[in-house]
Amino acid sequence: MATFRIKRYNPEKQPEPYYEDFDLDIPKGATLLDCINLIKWTKDGSLSYRMSCRSAICGSCGMKANGHALLACQRQADSLLDKDGTVTIEPLGNMKPIKDLVVDFKPFWDKVNKVQPYLQTSAEAPVGKERTQSPEQFRLIDDTSTCIMCGNCYSDCNTLEVDDNFLGPAALAKAQRFVCDSRDEKTLERVTELSKPGGIWDCTHCAECVERCPKPAQPFHRIKEIMTVALEEGVHNNNGARHALSFTRSVKASGRLNENQLPVESMGYFNIKGLLELVPVGLRMLLKGKIPPIFHKSIDDVKDVKRIYKELNQ
Amino acid sequence: MRAALEVCKDLDVALLTKVYPSRSHSGAAQGGIAASLGNSEDDSWEEHMFDTIKGGDYLSDQDAVEEYVKAAPNVIYELEHMGCIFSRTPDGKIAQRSFGGHSRPRACFSADRTGHAILHALHEQVMKHSRSIKVYSEWFMHSLVIEDQQCRGVVVSDVRTGAVEVIQAKAVVFATGGYGRAFQITTNAFASTADGVLAAFNSGIPLEDAEFVQFHPSGLYRQGILFSEAARGEGGYLLNGLGERFMEKYAPERMELAPRDIVARAEQSEIDAGRGVNGEDFIHLDLRHLGEARIMERLPQIRQLGIDFISVDCAKDPLPIQPTAHYSMGGIPTDKFGAVVVDAKGTRLNGFFAAGECACVSVHGANRLGTNSLLDAVVFGQRAGRSALEYAKNVASPSVNESREKTRVLSVFEDIFQREGSESYNDIRNEMKNIMTHNCGVFRDAEHLTQCIEKIQSLQVRYKKGKVTDKGRLFNTELYEIIELGNMLKMAEIISFAALARKESRGGHFRSDFPKRNDVDFLHHSLVYPTEGDGLELKTKPVVITRHQPAERTY
Ligand SMILES: Cc1cc2nc3c(=O)[nH]c(=O)nc-3n(C[C@H](O)[C@H](O)[C@H](O)COP(=O)(O)OP(=O)(O)OC[C@H]3O[C@@H](n4cnc5c(N)ncnc54)[C@H](O)[C@@H]3O)c2cc1C
Ligand code: SF4
Ligand code: SF4
Numbered sequence: 058m059a060t061f062r063i064k065r066y067n068p069e070k071q072p073e074p075y076y077e078d079f080d081l082d083i084p085k086g087a088t089l090l091d092c093i094n095l096i097k098w099t100k101d102g103s104l105s106y107r108m109s110c111r112s113a114i115c116g117s118c119g120m121k122a123n124g125h126a127l128l129a130c131q132r133q134a135d136s137l138l139d140k141d142g143t144v145t146i147e148p149l150g151n152m153k154p155i156k157d158l159v160v161d162f163k164p165f166w167d168k169v170n171k172v173q174p175y176l177q178t179s180a181e182a183p184v185g186k187e188r189t190q191s192p193e194q195f196r197l198i199d200d201t202s203t204c205i206m207c208g209n210c211y212s213d214c215n216t217l218e219v220d221d222n223f224l225g226p227a228a229l230a231k232a233q234r235f236v237c238d239s240r241d242e243k244t245l246e247r248v249t250e251l252s253k254p255g256g257i258w259d260c261t262h263c264a265e266c267v268e269r270c271p272k273p274a275q276p277f278h279r280i281k282e283i284m285t286v287a288l289e290e291g292v293h294n295n296n297g298a299r300h301a302l303s304f305t306r307s308v309k310a311s312g313r314l315n316e317n318q319l320p321v322e323s324m325g326y327f328n329i330k331g332l333l334e335l336v337p338v339g340l341r342m343l344l345k346g347k348i349p350p351i352f353h354k355s356i357d358d359v360k361d362v363k364r365i366y367k368e369l370n371q
Numbered sequence: 372m373r374a375a376l377e378v379c380k381d382l383d384v385a386l387l388t389k390v391y392p393s394r395s396h397s398g399a400a401q402g403g404i405a406a407s408l409g410n411s412e413d414d415s416w417e418e419h420m421f422d423t424i425k426g427g428d429y430l431s432d433q434d435a436v437e438e439y440v441k442a443a444p445n446v447i448y449e450l451e452h453m454g455c456i457f458s459r460t461p462d463g464k465i466a467q468r469s470f471g472g473h474s475r476p477r478a479c480f481s482a483d484r485t486g487h488a489i490l491h492a493l494h495e496q497v498m499k500h501s502r503s504i505k506v507y508s509e510w511f512m513h514s515l516v517i518e519d520q521q522c523r524g525v526v527v528s529d530v531r532t533g534a535v536e537v538i539q540a541k542a543v544v545f546a547t548g549g550y551g552r553a554f555q556i557t558t559n560a561f562a563s564t565a566d567g568v569l570a571a572f573n574s575g576i577p578l579e580d581a582e583f584v585q586f587h588p589s590g591l592y593r594q595g596i597l598f599s600e601a602a603r604g605e606g607g608y609l610l611n612g613l614g615e616r617f618m619e620k621y622a623p624e625r626m627e628l629a630p631r632d633i634v635a636r637a638e639q640s641e642i643d644a645g646r647g648v649n650g651e652d653f654i655h656l657d658l659r660h661l662g663e664a665r666i667m668e669r670l671p672q673i674r675q676l677g678i679d680f681i682s683v684d685c686a687k688d689p690l691p692i693q694p695t696a697h698y699s700m701g702g703i704p705t706d707k708f709g710a711v712v713v714d715a716k717g718t719r720l721n722g723f724f725a726a727g728e729c730a731c732v733s734v735h736g737a738n739r740l741g742t743n744s745l746l747d748a749v750v751f752g753q754r755a756g757r758s759a760l761e762y763a764k765n766v767a768s769p770s771v772n773e774s775r776e777k778t779r780v781l782s783v784f785e786d787i788f789q790r791e792g793s794e795s796y797n798d799i800r801n802e803m804k805n806i807m808t809h810n811c812g813v814f815r816d817a818e819h820l821t822q823c824i825e826k827i828q829s830l831q832v833r834y835k836k837g838k839v840t841d842k843g844r845l846f847n848t849e850l851y852e853i854i855e856l857g858n859m860l861k862m863a864e865i866i867s868f869a870a871l872a873r874k875e876s877r878g879g880h881f882r883s884d885f886p887k888r889n890d891v892d893f894l895h896h897s898l899v900y901p902t903e904g905d906g907l908e909l910k911t912k913p914v915v916i917t918r919h920q921p922a923e924r925t926y
């Protein structure tokens with residue numbers, strides 16, 4: 058028997074949210090979404106949440122389990138239980154709750170809209186054939202195009218927690234989709250816009266979004282790619298001090314949130330001391346088995362930690 | 372969205388979806404979208420046409436197929452110009468690969484998420500045209516407004532607030548997708564619930580070829596989630612409970628690589644004969660002999676799916692799979708311009724258009740080929756949009772009696788809220804799905820179908836006595852699930868009714884009591900009409916045959 062501790066909220070009935078426990082025998086092989094459906098269909102029909110594809114492609118079922126955003130349909134329920142057999146389910150963060158696990162996505166989409174999320178070209182498209190793009194050029198936007206707009210990264214982004222104006226990881230990943238698309242002709246305009254306050258340089262490099270992203274889209278890596286293009290395009294009137302600052306903030310945030318080592322990779326060239334501080338955090342997490350149980354991610358993480366450790370030892 | 376982009380060139384559009392535009396189930400399509408671009412091998416629209424008609428077991432309307440395959444290359448280029456990303460050949464063209472039933476490599480793809488790429492590209496364009504396309508996300512369409520034989524709009528409600536509104540419109544285009552959710556095991560999303568086809572049906576419009584449902588051989592056990600054909604393509608074995616490669620008995624030459632319907636029937640035969648694994652209703656897809664390295668190289672997604680969704684690692688254990696309801700060939704009858712027609716003569720219902728899986732043109736006939744349905748959605752989406760635009764430009768603004776229309780939907784809400792019954796909707800839903808899968812699934816016969824209809828009808832009675840827990844207005848997903856269940860119960864009845872009447876086997880429809888195709892008596896489309904007092908009536912519609920006379924379908 059497992060306990061699902063679900064954060065309930067229905068302002069029609071009661072202004073304050075509260076937690077409700079549901080006990081359930083988890084069927085073999087059941088995902089978190091399967092269990093929540095069982096709760097809704099057999100215990101309390103008024104429980105509200107979003108879902109549709111149940112195959113990790115529509116991006117509807119984002120929610121927090123034990124404090125971290127995930128897709129409910131993508132995770133085996135029993136892997137989420139703590140030693141008392143409990144899992145705590147809450148709505149995504151950084152967005153206003155509407156009812157139970159349903160949050161208001163309007164700000165999320167408003168920000169996506171802000172990055173002009175569509176191909177912009179000035180030349181006429183060729184008639185009766187495609188624009189060409191090499192497999193290498195395709196690869197530059199392959200990862201980012203996997204984004205399913207689930208909002209998990211947005212939910213757990215540290216900058217958004219303190220700064221509403223930040224475009225946020227999903228919108229920035231979407232921006233990279235066009236900044237790096239060989240067919241798009243507005244690269245300079247885009248990176249100039251994205252370098253303004255609220256854009257790429259406001260990211261604190263905590264890499265929380267990489268950890269939470271269910272797809273290869275992994276916004277922080279995309280943000281770094283935009284940064285590279287911005288610098289290449291000569292848009293660098295705003296890094297420097299700001300960069301260092303964000304780095305410091307990030308280390309703090311990472312420490313506090315017990316985040317893993319991914320930021321290290323990107324920060325290596327900024328601050329050796331910071332790096333050294335970060336590594337033990339990653340290792341401690343590993344030892345405690347706190348790396349999230351997505352198989353391919355864990356592998357990556359382990360490799361990364363080992364590699365970084367090796368590099369540092371040299 | 373493709374239709375909206377066409378209309379917004381001249382007029383304003385309201386784009387309504389009960390999810391978000393980027394969350395439609397088209398996003399789940401993996402394999403590709405067909406077009407005879409000839410980028411990797413010579414190809415022609417004629418060959419694409421023949422493959423489609425043969426695949427459809429000669430029930431496709433060939434005039435429509437011809438225009439459809441001819442339009443294919445251009446709609447793909449349009450998608451590309453809009454920004455859709457495609458995997459590329461070394462010289463930068465759109466790459467193409469082979470797909471079941473197509474004689475040439477003509478599936479354009481974006482890695483293993485083609486539908487997702489197209490869906491998001493269209494959504495990007497919709498965002499770009501936000502001045503003329505207003506998106507209503509998480510609004511639910513309940514019914515059509517039809518006055519004087521003309522479609523005047525839709526009655527909708529805001530899922531978030533429960534508010535009911537009428538959207539008056541000069542023209543309405545439906546693209547509401549499939550209805551696989553009537554079955555226990557399906558690849559379809561929870562949102563694929565027949566609301567659109569039922570709204571049309573409830574307005575007196577017949578449904579065409581509803582009996583034709585495609586079952587895919589590799590659905591993940593219990594979940595139904597699709598395992599792409601690639602797993603069998605890479606050399607996976609299908610094993611029954613005795614550990615035998617049973618395809619030996621059914622298709623000794625092509626074995627696991629036989630066409631979808633044949634493999635699905637073979638699997639079901641094994642399961643029905645008690646040779647499922649542990650006597651249960653699944654068989655094994657065994658990839659272990661490929662070795663972990665090859666699995667990781669070629670099938671990483673599939674491995675991850677097994678781990679995430681059912682906690683089986685296919686490098687170590689065989690995957691449990693079973694046939695899964697995948698695609699609905701039938702739907703709202705339309706002509707080749709996307710206009711909805713209401714009889715065998717092709718009489719249009721003015722102002723109403725439909726495209727995509729909810730529509731039946733019919734290009735897919737009795738069985739749709741892989742990669743042909745995304746194409747259907749974009750080709751006919753564009754055409755329905757264009758037809759709607761032309762029509763709307765020449766018609767006066769409607770003036771609908773809104774309060775009357777609203778009252779109808781509000782009374783449905785009230786009726787549901789007042790139910791004090793004790794029946795569990797969960798039980799009713801499960802029973803429906805179970806009944807459909809076992810009586811109207813891969814194999815059908817008169818006895819099971821007759822029982823099926825009776826049982827579904829008794830569920831319809833129980834449905835009225837269900838237990839409702841959430842009577843609030845705010846994001847009441849229970850209310851919508853109940854409405855969807857009501858739609859599916861009716862759809863289930865229509866499917867089995869049409870299946871009972873078709874006493875032959877063709878494409879996706881297999882009657883154990885009539886295992887052969889019968890062109891003399893059944894080379895026609897079926898049209899199921901609603902009658903007074905909730906009854907159903909069957910009429911037929913001739914198949915348009917132009918270039919290819921029916922021949923035996925062998926592979
Ligand atoms: C797993 C899977 C893989 C597939 N792979 C391929 C492939 O490789 N190639 C291929 O060609 N085809 C494939 N198909 C089939 C193809 O994806 C679908 O047939 C096609 O995408 C359907 O598109 P559509 O626009 O008609 O419907 P959908 O994309 O399903 O959209 C329906 C829309 O209607 C809305 N809607 C429905 N009811 C209501 C209501 N009451 N109120 C408001 N809105 C409503 C929904 O919210 C949704 O936005 C696959 C299908 C599945 C399930
Ligand atoms: S890396 Fe940047 S965008 Fe990603 S979560 Fe951290 S602050 Fe947000
Ligand atoms: S970047 Fe990843 S986490 Fe963020 S919205 Fe896209 S898929 Fe979800």
Ligand code: FES
Nearest residue numbers: 109111116118130
């Ligand atoms: S239900 Fe679609 S991502 Fe989980």
